[in-house]
Amino acid sequence: MPKPRLLVPGLYELTLPIPLSSVNVFFILMAGHVTIIDTGYPDQGAGVLAALNFLGRSPKQVQHIIVTHHHIDHAGNVAALQAQTGATVWMHPLDAELVAAGQAVRPTTVSSPGWFNRVAFGVAKRFMPSTFSPARVDRLVTDGETIPVAGGLEVIHLPGHSAGQIGLYWSSQQVLFAADAVMHRGKSLQQPIVLEDATALAHSVHRLAQRQFATLCFGHGPALTENAAVALRRYATNVGP
Numbered sequence: 468m469p470k471p472r473l474l475v476p477g478l479y480e481l482t483l484p485i486p487l488s489s490v491n492v493f494f495i496l497m498a499g500h501v502t503i504i505d506t507g508y509p510d511q512g513a514g515v516l517a518a519l520n521f522l523g524r525s526p527k528q529v530q531h532i533i534v535t536h537h538h539i540d541h542a543g544n545v546a547a548l549q550a551q552t553g554a555t556v557w558m559h560p561l562d563a564e565l566v567a568a569g570q571a572v573r574p575t576t577v578s579s580p581g582w583f584n585r586v587a588f589g590v591a592k593r594f595m596p597s598t599f600s601p602a603r604v605d606r607l608v609t610d611g612e613t614i615p616v617a618g619g620l621e622v623i624h625l626p627g628h629s630a631g632q633i634g635l636y637w638s639s640q641q642v643l644f645a646a647d648a649v650m651h652r653g654k655s656l657q658q659p660i661v662l663e664d665a666t667a668l669a670h671s672v673h674r675l676a677q678r679q680f681a682t683l684c685f686g687h688g689p690a691l692t693e694n695a696a697v698a699l700r701r702y703a704t705n706v707g708p
Contacts, residue, residue: 468517474682474690475640477617481518482689483507490540491686493644494522495617495637502531502616503554504635504644505686506544509599515548526551531616534604535646536632537562539571541686545602557614559624560607562631569601573630573663608633623675627668628659634671636678643680643695648672649702651688656702659687669706676703 471479471494479494485508492515493504501524507515516526529552534542536559545566549556558566565573608614610624614635623634625648635644647659648671662668676699683695691698 468514468521470521471518472689474684474692475642478637478640478642478682479518479522480684480690481515483511483514485540488540488687491684491688491690492518493684494519494524496522496524497617499528500530501528502533503529503548504533505535505541505646506532506548508540509543509547509596512544512547512551515544516551527553529554531555531557531614533557533614533616533620533633533635534562534566535634535644535686536629537565537571537573538629538647539596539599541647542566542602543571543596543599546600549602555605556602557606557608558604559609559622559631559633561626562629563604563607565631566602567604569598571599572597625671625675627664627666627671628662630663630667632671634675636680641679641681642684643675643678643682643699644684645675645686645699647686648675649685649699651685651691656698658706665707672699672703672706676700 471481474480477496481492482489492507495502532554608622612622614620618639621636625632625634628647632646634646650657683691
């Protein structure tokens with residue numbers, strides 16, 4: 468089983484394999500309770516719980532599950548973890564309705580223009596299931612709201628990859644969670660493989676680049692813990708419009 472990696476005090480990153488890639492699950496550990504950010508694929512509950520055990524915590528200590536968006540590699544395991552932990556689930560309303568219905572693909576989605584994106588969208592639909600177990604979303608959050616975890620996690624609405632995608636800003640630790648607004652592959656930052664709206668994604672990236680942070684966490688690819696803000700701002704200069 469993959470082992471979680473310490474990023475900053477109280478924050479761990481767990482990398483799980485998925486078709487053609489990998490996905491990250493994050494654990495914020497506070498005194499007596501745990502917050503999980505994203506959940507992995509539907510069959511990865513055992514891996515998440517094993518990581519929790521490795522960290523010396525029990526499922527009943529998980530009080531919050533924050534889901535950045537509705538895609539199956541991030542939300543597919545929500546129902547199972549919810550049943551195991553009884554945690555409160557937080558999401559943006561535009562994607563919460565899809566998780567409640569167990570839909571990994573937005574019914575009205577037309578992939579953003581560009582031959583590569585059209586091909587990538589087709590590949591994703593072929594290799595990734597379009598449904599998963601529906602899950603109850605307890606709390607809806609929008610841009611600028613604060614989730615009362617670890618001194619406060621500010622919600623940043625980041626549409627483009629998914630209309631209801633959110634990132635999080637943990638100001639006390641100078642940590643920015645970018646979700647799938649940007650990916651870290653190899654030694655470079657890249658745009659997500661599938662887009663719903665390229666213009667919205669560019670705006671989301673520029674919003675993230677304006678933040679002050681020391682650690683940058685991604686849905687895909689290892690977190691940056693050195694020169695993270697410089698790397699994101701350099702990347703943002705090449706992102707239109």
